Amino acid sequence: MSRGRSGKRAFPDDGWGGIGGYMRAKTMKLEHQFHQDAPRNIEKAGSSSTIFKGVSIYVNGYTNPPAVKLKQLMMTHGGRYIYYPNKTNTTHIIASNLAYTKIKELKNEKVVTPDWITDSIKAGKLLPHASYLLYRPKASNQTIHRYASTSLPDESGASETGAVDKEYRGSVSTKAENFSSGDKIRKDITLELKPGSSSQSDSSHFERSSTSLCDERDNAEFPSKVKIPESTDILVEPSPSEKEAKKLLGTEVSPGLASTNQSAAGGFPKSNDASFLSEFYSHSRLHYISTWGAEYKAFVNELQKTGDRSFPGRKRLMELVREDRDLEQDEHGDDEGRVNSWSSNVKGRKNDDDRVIMHIDMDCFFVSVSLLKYPELRGKPVAVTHSKGKSMPETNQESREYERAHYAKKRGTMEGFSKHDEMSGEKEASTGAKETTTCLAETAEGKQTASGDTSRSSTENKVAFNSMAEIASCSYEARKAGVKNGMFMGRAKELCPELQTIPYDFEGYQRVSRCLYETVASYTHDIEAVSCDEMLVDISNVLNDTGVQPLEFADILREEVYAKTECHASTGLASNILLARMSTKVAKPNGMFYMKDENVEEFMKTKSVRDLPGVGWSMNRKLQEMGVSNCGHLQLLSLATLQKEFGPKTGQQLYSYCRGKDDRPIRMERERKSVSAEVNYGIRFKGEDESIQFILELAGEVHKRLRNLNMVGRTITVKLKVRQAGAPKETSKFMGHGVCDDKARSITLGQETDDLSIVQRESKGLFLQMRVPPGDVRGVGIQISRLKSKSDQPVTSKSIVDMFPKRADVPKAVQRTNPDTVETQTMNESKLKPKTLSLLNFVTKQSKDSPSKNKANNKISPTKETALPRLPTLESPPASQNEVESKVAAKAGPRSKYHLPSPSQLDLSVLDSLPPDLRSQILKEYKHTDIFKRQPQVRLHRIDQASTSTGITSDLDQDVLQHLPPDILQEVLENEGKQVIKRKRKPTPKIVENLGRVEELPSFSQIDPSCLEALPEDVRNELNTAYQRKLKVKPAAKKSPSPRKQLSPLKISKRKGRPRKGSPSKIANQKLPWQRNILEALHIQESPTKAGSMERAVDDDEDVFQLKPGNGNSEIDEGVRERQDVRSDNTKEVQESSRDMEAQDRNENVKLDSGEQKAVSLGGAVTLKDVKALLREWTGTFQNPLEDDIGMVVQYLRELILEKNLEMVHHVLRGLKRIVTRSESKEWTEACRVITGRVQNTVEQFMELV
DNA sequence: ATCCTCCCCTAC
């Protein structure tokens, strides 16, 4: 931190304080020029030498050869030009004349005349400076002052710097070599600059107490309106001690969960602890950077809004530019070249339409900041991590190996990285061209190894040290050894035994981050925040307004940031974002690089595809499989090919990027699309109670964030990480999530909300729907999307109508399906009619709901028909899976199960609070629901439609109305009249259909909260009553309705995404596990299934809900668990499952209802024997499986599932597996995996329905 | 062709 130093360096204290602005600007200007000039000079003259190696000059005041010239000379002859002098970083002070007082101050320094430089060059060697000492002073006050201040005791030793410089240089040079000639110039620049700025210059002048510095500036330069992210979470307190700050951080940062409980254990609070969330977040670096990143984006948004366009920084820039120009003119001769170039540049730049994009990013950000507190470690391989670096013997070999294998497979290689990050390099890079990283890494390793003694000991250490703590950031010294951000500490130690660890300094990151943004914002608001340590800046306007040159400005910024923070930033400049970012990589560390368009082609060819933004491990793997490893290769692929392989956008992006083309604009304003909170660490629930408790807390956290944004959201999504089937219970990383399957469930409310109780209720409901054994949960996340600014849509909803309108959107989907549905509905109504049922359904839905994948479902299926009510026709047909799914899922069966106890309560409360109108609507819906039972989606649709359609009343189901209590009915009718809403589509007929489904109506929460609140008590009571009735009636209703047919069973939902991907790639996921799971699942199901599964499904849910303890339910649950356990991978499938399930459910329902079912066949083959024969023929005929054929088989199996003929499914799959296994064909094995996965997914869905 | 939803992927 700045702490120690702050006193010394406090800006006010140093001599510069008073004139800080001006002087600083001047200094920076000078430096900039130097940097820029240097490169050019180098280019021109091959006349470079190393005469001044080890010499670092600081030019004080005006000199005969102007400072600019001296810079050039130093740069071209191996010397260094110091912008911000201090005793340690400067070997000589150059001055032509000095004021007496100044001389006095500098008496202990070597002050020499410029002639020393020029003469040495002429002589071709470094001449003794003794004869060039400047004894006589003349006058240049400012300079003197400066120096004096400079001389203040600085912290770090110069020596260190020097070392660093060397290293950096080496690095740089290496990089330079890699780059193409055109870029040379830039490279050179980079080279030169790095050493100088990086190490030493700690011009104390600029430094101030870190905190104060930024703050001061803010006050002075920033628009008062705009606030910098500062406070949001963490720190930034006025002047808190670090400890306090940390405390604050922890507290503030962490979600404001008040709970202070600490885990009894005394260690890390467990997920069941009240203090868990805050404890976790206060230590989560990723949470911090995410939060900060969002804050800076908001900050930039504010900048755009505030009319303040006074850019204080520009004034200084202009002054600098003017001075430079003057200087140059005065000196004419020497600088000619430079001047010319400048002018030419200026012309080109200023008038060009082309924009100049600058990307600026802090060098090893966390390390740079944390290192401020550990200056002695500067220049050494260092990493910021929670690990203390001590060896920790204990290791979970099993989990370690399991997880390693998992990620290796997924990535295709590598290990040792956390899921998030790169793991790039080492292996992949092999392509010769690779970049600096590779080269450096290799070099470094070599060196280290060479160093010897350490390496051995390290080896031993390796064995002993296997921390799974992630490295947030590592120094460039560490990177040379192959260490990367995001890597596990244990792995890093293997690569770099001498790696030292330093702790996080979140407060410091905040501080530096703010300085960075403030500084840039003082010049322009044309910023796009990328993260807390990085941003994109369109500097075109700055250049035009001030006449400053691109690199000149870049360096001014860099120096200014360094002066304020003592942390280095690197910049990349180019004509577009892509190139600017890639240039930054070249520039790092502590450098800048301007990629000119003429050098792009050459530059890009050598780049690894992995270096392209957007190409992560997944895409890289695909490309590698295609034989493409660098951009040069990629350029050989046609646009059509790329788009076919990766999709329109991604294909185009690859096509453009690999050529260095990028037309994305700088996005200065962005609107939030979602808010979420998740925790995938430390989750170990002992039971459902704990898990629910946590869900509620997390929901509280998200809610809090939502409110802070002053927004309301309409869709709530719960995401879970569930221990993968075969994964060890204990993860390799302490309290980590290990290898998991991801599961998600979402629900779309009738209206946006920011109500805590609703968010909590729905989150809980969604969580319960997933039916995951609490003990296997490894991560939980809640997201709220479809956001709307609260201010934008203030009140409105008082009528039910208002609440539902939104659904209109949803309805679309529903409507679509509806046609079929409609009929179904009708059917349902007749069957289900019970209005009460609707309520039950509603309730039920909320609580339990989908047993997604689990076996439980299977077993359940037999018993219940409940499924029918909702899923069958109604759900599936209406919305394809999408919308329906989410909605349905939420409301539908799944919830009801677990809900039993709570759901009703919830509903009641909601109802109570509802306004009359709302109630009536709700009631209506319920009735519908009852009638139709399942298919919450339907409801939504219906609602939408109703609102939309003109004749609302007409839309309402007669049945429903009839069921309604008089008063409610009245209200409803009235409301309908009012409801003008805007349902998007749907003609009346559709509406009807929708209604059928409507039954599921969104949970109460979906209804506009305000409306609910407004409801009279009586209405509530009625609702409650109805609700209760439904509960009782339910069973019957559910069953009957379910069976409709809707679309042809064939239509069964097809999965979208995931599956396909697999096919082309050939990449095998976990085949075996899936199969096993499926098979098992099937087995389980087999027994239960058979007839009427659909209906049961619905019923089951309810049953579970109500009966849980008893009969079949328990079995179901067990089954589910087993299934989960058994179940292996397929994350993908899981996700899909929700939708699919719905779809399937619907289908099933349909089928069941219809009872029509034709004999399910595969290409006409009905019997197992025939089917197997066909499969054998299929696999034997084709070298590779065809997508369509795979789809056909899957479809066939799905139909079987709908038929409840799980036994057949099981046999077919087993047969297929045998056949494929025998074939020993990778492609076919993959195909089998795909099929199995899809089927399993379907089964799961089916189960859920049940 | 276009929209919509549900995800995966990527980045810091």
Place this chain on the structure above:
DNA sequence: TAAGGTAGGGGAGGAT
């Protein structure tokens, strides 16, 4: 021990 969060882009596939 360890603190593996979070937001946006876009592909896939269905409905229109």
